[in-house]
Amino acid sequence: MKVVLQRVSQARVTIDGRVVGSIGQGFCLLVGFTHADSSAQVDWMAEKVVGLRLFNDAAGKMNLGLADVGGAVLVVSQFTLYGDAAKGRRPSFIDAARPELAIPLYERFLAGLRQLGLAVAAGEFGANMQVEIHNDGPVTLILERP
Numbered sequence: 001m002k003v004v005l006q007r008v009s010q011a012r013v014t015i016d017g018r019v020v021g022s023i024g025q026g027f028c029l030l031v032g033f034t035h036a037d038s039s040a041q042v043d044w045m046a047e048k049v050v051g052l053r054l055f056n057d058a059a060g061k062m063n064l065g066l067a068d069v070g071g072a073v074l075v076v077s078q079f080t081l082y083g084d085a086a087k088g089r090r091p092s093f094i095d096a097a098r099p100e101l102a103i104p105l106y107e108r109f110l111a112g113l114r115q116l117g118l119a120v121a122a123g124e125f126g127a128n129m130q131v132e133i134h135n136d137g138p139v140t141l142i143l144e145r146p
Contacts, residue, residue: 001041001105002081004030007054007139011074013123014130021121026071027054028133032081033097033105041145042105046112049073054139062139072119076131077106099126 005027012022027049055064055071066073079102083091097105103125113120123129 001034001037001045001145002032003045003049003143004078004081005049005052005141005143006030006133007136008074009134009136011131011133013074013076013121014132015124015127020124020129021074023072023074023119023121025055025069025136026066026119027052027073028131029073029075030078030081030131031075031106031109032078033102034082034095035097035101036146037097037101037105039105039108042109043112044145045143046109046116048143048145049113050116050118052141054141066118072121073113074121074123075106075110075113076123076129077102077125 008026008028010024011028013020029049051065053065054062055069057063079093079096082096083093084095085091106125110120110122
């Protein structure tokens with residue numbers, strides 16, 4: 001499982017001109033799954049995201065988490081995180097999990113974040129989405145749990 005996390009001042013996803021998910025301050029999470037992923041990786045990642053302290057305190061240090069700032073998460077499925085462009089000009093996506101595996105993991109991730117107390121908005125798995133991200137900082141992390 002791989003997540004590209006961006007701290008945002010706001011983010012939203014639109015599909016065919018309609019907004020399907022939006023947040024103010026928080027994290028935009030671009031999420032990809034591979035064939036070997038299981039519920040254990042998903043649960044670990046949800047706890048990792050909830051526990052990260054990436055917001056500034058009064059002294060300007062990154063000491064505050066999502067709960068401390070009333071933040072939310074926008075989760076967007078992105079199989080291209082497992083694209084391999086090492087050879088040729090067209091990436092191979094053979095490492096990306098097929099939808100029959102990835103969809104249940106994606107749904108478990110959303111549920112896990114909600115169970116841990118976060119406000120969660122999401123894109124639509126497999127849809128052609130337009131993602132608007134106002135990266136704050138910028139702060140971007142790549143999280144991976146093999």
